[in-house]
Amino acid sequence: MKTRTYARLALLIPLLLWVILLLVELVINAVIPADLRSNEPNTFLGALEIVILFYVIGIVLWFLPYLVLSIAMLLISYKIHLEMLQYVLILSPFAMAILAMMEATLVSLPAGGFASPSADLATNFMTGIGINLMMGILSLVYGYICVGLGFAGYKLLQRFGKIKEEERKNVEITNVNSQEA
Numbered sequence: 001m002k003t004r005t006y007a008r009l010a011l012l013i014p015l016l017l018w019v020i021l022l023l024v025e026l027v028i029n030a031v032i033p034a035d036l037r038s039n040e041p042n043t044f045l046g047a048l049e050i051v052i053l054f055y056v057i058g059i060v061l062w063f064l065p066y067l068v069l070s071i072a073m074l075l076i077s078y079k080i081h082l083e084m085l086q087y088v089l090i091l092s093p094f095a096m097a098i099l100a101m102m103e104a105t106l107v108s109l110p111a112g113g114f115a116s117p118s119a120d121l122a123t124n125f126m127t128g129i130g131i132n133l134m135m136g137i138l139s140l141v142y143g144y145i146c147v148g149l150g151f152a153g154y155k156l157l158q159r160f161g162k163i164k165e166e167e168r169k170n171v172e173i174t175n176v177n178s179q180e181a
Helices: 003-010 013-031 044-077 082-108 121-159 166-180
Strands: none
Touching (some): 003 044, 003 121, 044 121, 082 121
């Protein structure tokens, strides 16, 4: 496998994690009856279920921004050098945070938009900022978890010789050709 191919496939990591956690949530609901399960966050299983449930529901809010980001990164991966692609992948959680915050702003707007009068405009404004901040922070944390998983997978595949270095050979050929001239 080439490095670029792995980078393109690594864009699926957040979606794969979503599917895995959705399956874990379904197994928890199927295996443990509701009357035996404690939904309180003070138990380990309750806290795990709440985190998974928030993530499974959160994919609804993150799907559109991630779709935009992943399509853009997929298209960019065909045009830029490998070193630049690595920087783009490392900084992608920041782009995702911005996109998620933009979507949170749109979702948190009142149904009538800015024209609708509000009883307490300051409270609505602070709530909107809180939602945006939460979406941004969660996107950064989750994004860097996914980038870390992708990087660890890359290093493991590289260690076992499953990833080929395609651009390094081209750089060496260019250096040899430029020294001959």
